[in-house]
Amino acid sequence: MAFEGLAARLQETLKNIRGKGKVSEQDVKDMMREVRLALLEADVNFKVVKQFIANVKEKALGQEVMKSLTPGQQVIKVVNEELTALMGTEQSKIAVAKKSPTVVMMVGLQGAGKTTTTAKLASHLRKQHNRNPLLVACDVYRPAAIQQLQTLGKQVGMPVFSLGDKANPVDIVKQAMQHAEAEHHDYVLIDTAGRLHIDETLMTELADIKSIVQPDEILLVVDAMTGQDAVNVAEAFHEQLDVTGVVLTKLDGDTRGGAALSIKAVTNTPIKFAATGEKVDQFEPFHPDRMASRILGMGDVLSLIEKAQTHVDEEKARELEKKLRSMDFTFDDFLEQLDQVKSMGPLEDLLGMIPGMNKAKGLKNLKVDDQQLVRVEAIVRSMTPLEKQDPSVINGSRRRRIAKGSGTTIQDVNRLLKQFEDMKKMMKQMSGMQGGKGKKKKGFPGMKLPF
Structure with a gap:
């Protein structure tokens, strides 16, 4: 992701103030010192940094923020607004002449x-x-x-x-x-x-x-x-x-x-x-x-949605939903979905667009290796048409052949097959949590199939 170093530094700095029920003037000053260093290290113009810090301080120490129910979150909101203003506030569109071209x-x-x-x-x-x-x-x-x-x-x-x-x-x-x-x-x-x-x-x-x-x-x-x-x-x-x-x-x-x-x-x-x-x-x-x-x-949900709309075929998505519901999802379908995800850009960037993903347990410092997708794809493409349609036929000798053909290990093949079956089971469970005529079946309250 762009601004990776700056993002990591700012997020770490703001983490300490986010959940505070009370924020003192000293808290804001300490935070601003760290933000200032983060911006300067990111090679931001020093005059721009000086003005940015002054603007945030003035607003963050205002009565509306300091006396609010969630002052820590309000300070973050101020930083977000000023960071946005620094880059232009809103999208600037390309011109369209009154007379073409x-x-x-x-x-x-x-x-x-x-x-x-x-x-x-x-x-x-x-x-x-x-x-x-x-x-x-x-x-x-x-x-x-x-x-x-x-x-x-x-x-x-x-x-x-x-x-x-x-x-x-x-x-x-x-x-x-x-x-x-x-x-x-x-x-x-x-x-x-x-x-x-x-x-x-x-x-x-x-x-x-x-x-x-x-x-x-x-x-x-x-x-x-x-x-x-x-x-x-x-x-x-x-x-x-x-x-x-x-x-x-x-x-x-x-x-x-x-x-x-x-x-x-x-x-x-x-x-x-x-x-x-x-x-x-x-x-x-x-x-x-x-x-x-x-x-x-x-996060950046809007950009994620726009990427999906551009790269994901709507008709194929509907077909996929039916297959997931009926448990007909195969490795051929998996490859098709993999191609669509890859066309949307690096996985690490996509995960960065999901709000809260950077704070999710186990994912905070996640570095996604896109080569893992290449290995997964190689394993699937080393399967025969029958094996892709019905993975249950993949016995020991077939697993050895697939591993050799994909340049991976038998353990890699075993892991993928298990993950594939686990995913199908999970999708079946999630599908079963929604009943007909608006009634929900037993399961997690209010949970619906995510399509």
């Missing part, structure tokens, strides 16, 4: 992932908003930049406009706009050139493109792993081009998160999107409130 300039330094992000944004606009974007290759300096965009365009099924690496970027943009209007594209995404550092030549070219197309959005692509430097880059680009939004890349990496927490406060430019992985679909709108909740260990 909407023009988006993608800018940033070389190596931030600008070209890949351009393709990801195009895919997002088509899938989520039913748009018809045109990608424009304007980076004529970086070797293979145009080919990279063309390859990505094919991958996401999007057209790419290019005049080769000998053309002038301003001429490319002019002709691209004419092409977009002729072909009825409603978005034009311009992948501009980057540099290893900010220089006058780069900014002049970008300013020229801006004056020609009058873009509706200028999105700055920033590598979140660059820490405080990301804020300096954002400031410089914003000063020259009036950037309208930021896209944070590599939020899945070993990042301290300071960039995301500082950019909005320093430049007053909203973070509009975040890239959470290398795959084209690992790209999502940035929700400050949801990110703040995840950092503080409160």
Whole structure:
């Protein structure tokens, strides 16, 4: 998860005050000292940290909080609200021009992932908003930049406009706009050139493109792993081009998160999107409130639901429910479900979206090894069609063959078979707890099948 170190430190700090029936001024000061250290270690701009601590202190020591029935929880609420405000309060959506096409300039330094992000944004606009974007290759300096965009365009099924690496970027943009209007594209995404550092030549070219197309959005692509430097880059680009939004890349990496927490406060430019992985679909709108909740260990149910809606087939889910109720669930069905879960992203990230999961007994410091899923899948795929349909036929010799075929041990195979049977029994019990005509059968009070 992004901000992993910061999240762990803040959650540990806030844990001590969460359940307190009485909170003194000294309690708040002690907590704020730890929060301040956590933010500074995460590479958050020191001026931003100073203002954040001042805001939280002022509200946390107010009469409404100190005299409430649950002052500890109220202090946490204040921290959550201020953390959200730090990142932008609410989601900032991408612009839609009154007259089509909407023009988006993608800018940033070389190596931030600008070209890949351009393709990801195009895919997002088509899938989520039913748009018809045109990608424009304007980076004529970086070797293979145009080919990279063309390859990505094919991958996401999007057209790419290019005049080769000998053309002038301003001429490319002019002709691209004419092409977009002729072909009825409603978005034009311009992948501009980057540099290893900010220089006058780069900014002049970008300013020229801006004056020609009058873009509706200028999105700055920033590598979140660059820490405080990301804020300096954002400031410089914003000063020259009036950037309208930021896209944070590599939020899945070993990042301290300071960039995301500082950019909005320093430049007053909203973070509009975040890239959470290398795959084209690992790209999502940035929700400050949801990110703040995840950092503080409160979960992010809305994002989890959205991921499920995007990746889970509704018709197949209904079929699965029937199979679970009738005990017809097989290893083939299990593989299908495994594929859908894997498409939603790393398991550790998904668990982080569930409220309270970080505090659940035995799961507090859980590190999910995605390779375990690979081993499980290898075991199931080493079974014959009969074995997948009816695991009861798997005797000793079959278990040895499955273990050898999957590169695992017989103990691994035994463990999976037992877990599979236990799961089926549990589902049968949960299904049996709900009776007909609104009457519940014996079982845990009020418990229903979780579908």
